Amino acid sequence: xxxxxxxxxxxxxxxxxxxxxxxxxxxxxxxxxxxxxxxxxxxxxxxxxxxxxxxxxxxxxxxxxxxxxxxxxxxxxxxxxxxxxxxxxxxxxxxxxxxxxxxxxxxxxxxxxxxxxxxxxxxxxxxxxxxxxxxxxxxxxxxxxxxxxxxxxxxxxxxxxxxxxxxxxxxxxxxxxxxxxxxxxxxxxxxxxxxxxxxxxxxxxxxxxxxxxxxxxxxxxxxxxxxxxxxxxxxxxxxxxxxxxxxxxxxxxxxxxxxxxxxxxxxxxxxxxxxxxxxxxxxxxxxxxxxxxxxxxxxxxxxxxxxxxxxxxxxxxxxxxxxxxxxxxxxxxxxxxxxxxxxx
Numbered sequence: 001x002x003x004x005x006x007x008x009x010x011x012x013x014x015x016x017x018x019x020x021x022x023x024x025x026x027x028x029x030x031x032x033x034x035x036x037x038x039x040x041x042x043x044x045x046x047x048x049x050x051x052x053x054x055x056x057x058x059x060x061x062x063x064x065x066x067x068x069x070x071x072x073x074x075x076x077x078x079x080x081x082x083x084x085x086x087x088x089x090x091x092x093x094x095x096x097x098x099x100x101x102x103x104x105x106x107x108x109x110x111x112x113x114x115x116x117x118x119x120x121x122x123x124x125x126x127x128x129x130x131x132x133x134x135x136x137x138x139x140x141x142x143x144x145x146x147x148x149x150x151x152x153x154x155x156x157x158x159x160x161x162x163x164x165x166x167x168x169x170x171x172x173x174x175x176x177x178x179x180x181x182x183x184x185x186x187x188x189x190x191x192x193x194x195x196x197x198x199x200x201x202x203x204x205x206x207x208x209x210x211x212x213x214x215x216x217x218x219x220x221x222x223x224x225x226x227x228x229x230x231x232x233x234x235x236x237x238x239x240x241x242x243x244x245x246x247x248x249x250x251x252x253x254x255x256x257x258x259x260x261x262x263x264x265x266x267x268x269x270x271x272x273x274x275x276x277x278x279x280x281x282x283x284x285x286x287x288x289x290x291x292x293x294x295x296x297x298x299x300x301x302x303x304x305x306x307x308x309x310x311x312x313x314x315x316x317x318x319x320x321x322x323x324x325x326x327x328x329x330x331x332x333x334x335x336x337x338x339x340x341x342x343x344x
Contacts, residue, residue, distance in 0.1 A: 022328075023155060023203040023321040025234065026066040029289050029313045030059040032240055032264020033086035036210060037063065038201060039070040040155040041323070046077040048199065048210050050090035053128060057093035064097050066316055069334060074099040077149060080132075081197040081212030082106060083122045092131035103136035104143050106162045106197050111142050116163040120192040143197060154203060160228055161198035161214065166221045173226035182224055182249040189215040193239065198222065200229060204325025205343040207232050209254060213239040219247040227253050233328065233343045234319060237261035237277070240268025241288070246276055255282040257341050258330060260317055261301075265290045265308075271299035284341060287317055287330065307332045 021041040028035040030051030038046040045067060051059030067075060078100050080088045094100070107116045122129030145167040149157040160167045188194075196212030209232045211219065219238065222228050235256035239245035240263045259277050263269035269292035277286045288301045290308045300306065307315045321328040321343075331338040 020323050022323045023201075023206065023325070024070055025208060025319040025321070026070065027236070027260050027262055027289060027317040027319075028059075028062050028066050029308055029316055030062060030086070030090070030262075031313055032262075032267030032290075033059060033089070034081070034212070034240070034262055035059060035063050035090070036236060036262070037066050037070065038155075038208070039072060040151060040153055040203075042153045043070075043072055044076050044152055044155075045070065045072045045074070046079060046149065046151070046157065047075055048079045049081055049087040049212070050078065050094050052086050053089035053092065057090075057097070059090040060093035060097050062314060062316075063090065063094055067098065069318075074101065076101040078103050079143075079149070079197065079199065080105040081210075082192045082195055083118070083120055083129075084192055084213065085128060087212065088122070088132055089128055091135050092128070095135040100135070101139070103140035104149065105140065106195055107142035108133070113142070113163075115165070116195075118192075119190055119195075149199075156202045158200050158202075159197060160200055161196070161211075161218060161222060164195045164218060166218065167228045169226040169228060175225050176223055176227045176253060178249050178252040179224035182220055183247065185220070186216040186244065189217065189244075191215075193245075194218050200232075203321055204323070206234070206321045206325030206328060207343075208234040208236070209256075210236045211238040211245075213245065215239065215245050216247050219245065219250040223250050223253040229254055231344050232256045233258065233341070235259045237263075237273065237286075240264070241270055241273045242268050243270040243272035246273045248276055248279075251276055251280050255280060257282060257284055257344060258319075258328075259283055259286040260319075260330075261286070261288045263288055263290050263292060265293045265311055265313070268292070269295065269300065271295045274299055274301070285330065285339060287332075289313070289315075289317065304337075
C-alpha cells in the first residue's frame, strides 16, 4: 500500500503538468542569421529558418541544443522564410543531426508558379540549394498567403505574406488610422528579402509575429490601407533589426508588448530601429540577442535585456507562454532572470 501511494504521488503531478503545458518560443543565437523554434503544448516543433552553414555546424548544433532543452527528439516542421544563406544555409548540417518531418518554404523554381520570381536563387547548381533539395525531397510544400501550417491542438500558424504577395484584406475592412502618417515608400526591393514568408502564430490570447527579412514597402502593404495582422504580443524584430525594415506604420499597427531582435554583434541592430521601437508606447521590453558592437551603448537595449555581450555568443532567449495564452515570461538562457508580461 505504501509503495502504491508513493508511486501515485510521483505520477499524478507529472500528469497534471503535462496536461497544463503552454507554448514555448526559443530565439536561437546564430550570429546574425535566423533560427526561431516554436514548440506547442503537444510538443510539436516548428523551426523558422536554420541559420548559417559552416563553422563546424555551429548553428545546427545550437538549434539541436534548443530542441533538446524543449524536450523534443525530432523537428516536425522546418519553415524557410526566404532564400538567403543566413536563413537556409544550416539545413544540410541540421538534417544530419536530427530527423525533420516536413519542409515549408516560399517556393522553388521547379514549382513553376508564374506568380513567383527568384531574384537570388536557390539555384540547383549552388551547393546549398542542392543540399536543401536533397534534404527536403518528397516532403516539402510551398506556402502562399492564407495558408496554415497543419499543427495539432490549439496553436494556429497562418501565412500573411509570401513571395511579395500579402493576404487580401477581408471584405469591408476598416481603414487603418496608422496609415494616415505612414512614411513614403522606399525604392522597390528586388532582393529575396521582400519575398519573405510572414507567419502569425496564435495560442489562445497570445500572438507572435515573424516576418523573416521582409522590407519596408511590403511591410506597409500588410497594414495599409487596412490591417491584415492585428495586435501582437511578441514581435521578432524584422530583418535582424535593420532600418530598411521595421516600417513605423507596421510597428504602430501591431503595437507589440515585447520585441526580440535576432541580431549579431556586427549585423543588424541599427540605431534607427532601436529608436523606432522605443517610440512605440505599448512595448514594455525590447530584447537583443547581441549588443551591436558598432553602435553606442545607449543605441542598444539595456544591458539586462541583451542575451550575448561577448563575440562568441550562444545564449538563447526563451519565451514561455502559459496555457490559454493570457501571460508569458521571457528568460535569457536556461537559468537567467525572468520577466512576466500580460497578453492583450
